[in-house]
Amino acid sequence: MGLLDGKKGMVFGVANDRSIAWHIAKNLIDHGATCGFAHLPGEKMERRARKAIEGGGVVDPFLIPCDASKDEDLDATFAAAKDHFDAIDFVIHSIAFADREYLKLGNFHQTPRDVFTQAMDISAYTLVAMAKRAAEFMPNGGSIIGMTYFGSEKAIPGYNVMGVAKAALEACTRYLSMELGEKGIRVNTLSAGPIKTLSSMAVDGLDEIFEWVEKKAPLRRNVEADEVGKSAVYLVSDLASGVTGENIYIDCGYNVVGL
Numbered sequence: 236m237g238l239l240d241g242k243k244g245m246v247f248g249v250a251n252d253r254s255i256a257w258h259i260a261k262n263l264i265d266h267g268a269t270c271g272f273a274h275l276p277g278e279k280m281e282r283r284a285r286k287a288i289e290g291g292g293v294v295d296p297f298l299i300p301c302d303a304s305k306d307e308d309l310d311a312t313f314a315a316a317k318d319h320f321d322a323i324d325f326v327i328h329s330i331a332f333a334d335r336e337y338l339k340l341g342n343f344h345q346t347p348r349d350v351f352t353q354a355m356d357i358s359a360y361t362l363v364a365m366a367k368r369a370a371e372f373m374p375n376g377g378s379i380i381g382m383t384y385f386g387s388e389k390a391i392p393g394y395n396v397m398g399v400a401k402a403a404l405e406a407c408t409r410y411l412s413m414e415l416g417e418k419g420i421r422v423n424t425l426s427a428g429p430i431k432t433l434s435s436m437a438v439d440g441l442d443e444i445f446e447w448v449e450k451k452a453p454l455r456r457n458v459e460a461d462e463v464g465k466s467a468v469y470l471v472s473d474l475a476s477g478v479t480g481e482n483i484y485i486d487c488g489y490n491v492v493g494l
């Protein structure tokens with residue numbers, strides 16, 4: 236018997252087989268869950284997402300295009316998910332975006348208003364937008380998970396406006412947990428250490444961050460995306476029935492070190 240037998244939900248953010256969203260989905264599926272997937276619209280986006288999902292052994296996946304910055308896309312995606320699944324138990328929010336031009340060392344103070352607003356919208360507000368829609372068909376309660384990074388708490392060179400958006404995402408998590416708790420819906424974030432993906436490669440100075448973590452983290456290594464997936468299994472499962480509003484670090488302990 237799997238820990239997640241009978242649980243169904245939506246996973247946002249599989250761009251390819253390196254995506255943290257894919258590693259989360261794979262672990263959820265391995266423990267008995269059924270996942271539907273939303274990818275950014277576009278033929279190339281669909282092809283890459285499908286390759287990862289079907290290549291990972293999911294037969295005939297429920298896969299739908301969704302630009303989460305558009306309310307009409309979110310409405311259509313959650314309506315289709317409701318038709319397909321009837322009810323869901325989890326939502327994985329593993330998406331973020333900021334103009335890479337402003338993820339360069341030393342230029343946070345140059346961030347234009349539209350770049351700031353877009354990063355906040357896609358990387359933080361969409362968690363609220365998804366929670367609102369998901370809560371309507373989580374009759375048995377559920378688990379909503381967002382992905383964050385330590386750059387929300389400390390100034391990490393190059394992370395820039397994304398760090399500000401992650402701070403907002405973590406605050407949204409706490410407020411959502413307070414309001415949705417009475418429906419039995421838990422909302423948490425996983426704070427992953429740096430992992431090589433399409434998105435992270437846009438952050439200037441990433442290689443230096445990897446080297447530093449390997450030297451300083453208590454486990455003396457960088458984390459694997461699969462380890463983030465395992466923690467998602469815990470948060471979706473009933474093992475975490477008393478956990479909400481939390482941020483759990485999956486970073487080989489890096490966040491506890493003071494030098």
Ligand SMILES: NC(=O)c1ccc[n+]([C@@H]2O[C@H](COP(=O)([O-])OP(=O)(O)OC[C@H]3O[C@@H](n4cnc5c(N)ncnc54)[C@H](O)[C@@H]3O)[C@@H](O)[C@H]2O)c1
Nearest residue numbers: 248250254255303330331382383384429430432433434435
């Ligand atoms: N890779 C890391 O080092 C790291 C560390 C901590 C947290 N995170 C977070 O993990 C999450 C997943 O990132 P990843 O590293 O797997 O990279 P990724 O590039 O594989 O995934 C990011 C996803 O966001 C999606 N996305 C961007 N804009 C969107 C929009 N408007 N609508 C819908 N989807 C959109 C992309 O299509 C992509 O699938 C992000 O929130 C990221 O900030 C990553």
